[in-house]
Amino acid sequence: MSTVNKLSTKAIEVDIAIIGGGSAGITLAAKLNNFSTVIVEPHTPSERDCSWALWAKPDQQTELIYATKGSWREWRLIDHHTEVRHISDQYRYMSLSSAQYIADCENRLASSVELIRASANNIVSEGSGGSFVSDDRHYSAANLYDSRPPKVPDDSLKQHFLGWDIRTKTPICDAEIATLMDFRVDQSRGLHFMYALPFSDRRLLIESTMISSSLEDKEWYRTAIRQWLKQQNIEIEETLGEEAGVIPMESVRPPNDNLTRIGAASGAVRLSSGYAFSGIQGQINKLVQGINRGDFSVPAPISPALLRMDKIFNGVLMTQPELGVSLMMRTAKALDGNGFARFMLGGATCLDWAKVILAMPKIPFLKQVLRL
Numbered sequence: 001m002s003t004v005n006k007l008s009t010k011a012i013e014v015d016i017a018i019i020g021g022g023s024a025g026i027t028l029a030a031k032l033n034n035f036s037t038v039i040v041e042p043h044t045p046s047e048r049d050c051s052w053a054l055w056a057k058p059d060q061q062t063e064l065i066y067a068t069k070g071s072w073r074e075w076r077l078i079d080h081h082t083e084v085r086h087i088s089d090q091y092r093y094m095s096l097s098s099a100q101y102i103a104d105c106e107n108r109l110a111s112s113v114e115l116i117r118a119s120a121n122n123i124v125s126e127g128s129g130g131s132f133v134s135d136d137r138h139y140s141a142a143n144l145y146d147s148r149p150p151k152v153p154d155d156s157l158k159q160h161f162l163g164w165d166i167r168t169k170t171p172i173c174d175a176e177i178a179t180l181m182d183f184r185v186d187q188s189r190g191l192h193f194m195y196a197l198p199f200s201d202r203r204l205l206i207e208s209t210m211i212s213s214s215l216e217d218k219e220w221y222r223t224a225i226r227q228w229l230k231q232q233n234i235e236i237e238e239t240l241g242e243e244a245g246v247i248p249m250e251s252v253r254p255p256n257d258n259l260t261r262i263g264a265a266s267g268a269v270r271l272s273s274g275y276a277f278s279g280i281q282g283q284i285n286k287l288v289q290g291i292n293r294g295d296f297s298v299p300a301p302i303s304p305a306l307l308r309m310d311k312i313f314n315g316v317l318m319t320q321p322e323l324g325v326s327l328m329m330r331t332a333k334a335l336d337g338n339g340f341a342r343f344m345l346g347g348a349t350c351l352d353w354a355k356v357i358l359a360m361p362k363i364p365f366l367k368q369v370l371r372l
């Protein structure tokens with residue numbers, strides 16, 4: 001095992017280098033303690049604060065309590081005809097502060113792990129490792145994991161959203177229920193829904209979320225939020241923050257540079273839902289187990305079978321976007337709370353799958369299966 005060589009004239013040699021200290025990179029760094037490691041991340045946690053949501057079982061709820069902004073055992077999906085409510089006795093839907101999660105991981109780094117608060121440049125692969133320059137120093141790593149976000153092609157299917165964290169003038173109704181999708185909004189530009197998480201009866205995260213291939217102007221999402229709030233008779237007392245994001249819903253195609261990728265860059269985002277946190281946790285846990293056995297290879301974050309199912313689902317969404325609302329509502333109706341959480345986490349049982357498949361319109365899916 002090598003030790004960190006601080007000579008600036010030659011490359012500093014380390015066992016492991018991690019490029020990017022977001023969800024995947026910092027989770028990996030916080031779990032390593034037997035290897036000389038550098039993690040390179042230009043931004044502080046508070047500079048990249050956003051909400052990361054997941055379905056969590058009790059042990060994970062306890063583990064993540066310090067970063068939890070809100071958690072709900074009941075959630076709903078709504079369209080013009082119906083409201084589907086789920087209550088789960090096994091999972092809670094949780095929203096985390098990414099800044100608090102990352103800050104906690106940074107605080108727990110072992111003494112063998114150095115955090116470099118700068119960008120990595122000139123990253124070049126060398127076998128399973130690589131070299132790069134950061135903070136005017138040259139590093140060479142026996143193993144290099146790159147978590148820089150993948151490029152999202154302009155014409156690909158994506159989830160894009162803009163949200164506000166607001167304090168309301170009066171208490172919100174149903175403050176104990178998370179609204180995952182409210183489709184009673186403008187559907188003319190693609191599959192569009194409101195996502196509303198009440199952190200208390202006076203504080204709400206509200207996001208206008210689109211699934212389509214073209215991004216909208218920021219004012220478009222803001223107008224949609226204002227209209228929805230008006231329909232719900234919710235008045236804003238104070239806007240505490242705004243966040244926006246674009247999440248790929250098609251397989252990522254990393255550049256042909258032979259770098260080893262982790263996290264979203266390795267395809268950890270569920271193509272059908274945009275959820276990534278749980279898949280990344282699973283990937284990193286397996287990777288760390290491997291590393292401790294001397295196997296530095298990165299496990300696939302999502303099984304090939306699940307990937308295929310998600311591609312079929314997205315294929316139907318791309319070719320027949322008008323079916324989008326019905327597909328989401330049918331999925332929710334077919335499952336109970338526990339089944340829906342398993343399904344969204346990528347851990348659906350055969351029975352869960354059977355229920356969802358039976359609930360789907362058969363012709364569009366059969367056509368899509370033949371197309372792939």
Ligand SMILES: Cc1cc2nc3c(=O)[nH]c(=O)nc-3n(C[C@H](O)[C@H](O)[C@H](O)COP(=O)(O)OP(=O)(O)OC[C@H]3O[C@@H](n4cnc5c(N)ncnc54)[C@H](O)[C@@H]3O)c2cc1C
Binds near residue numbers: 020042054121269276
């Ligand atoms: C606003 C937003 C909200 C989201 N909400 C959810 C959610 O609710 N639930 C969910 O499951 N998923 C969510 N996602 C999906 C999201 O992709 C993942 O949760 C997660 O952030 C992906 O982790 P990652 O480590 O792969 O990438 P990131 O967390 O994006 O980390 C990559 C890091 O690389 C750093 N970096 C970039 N270039 C360099 C460089 N040259 N040198 C060094 N570092 C560099 C960046 O600063 C960044 O911190 C959300 C995404 C966004 C954008």
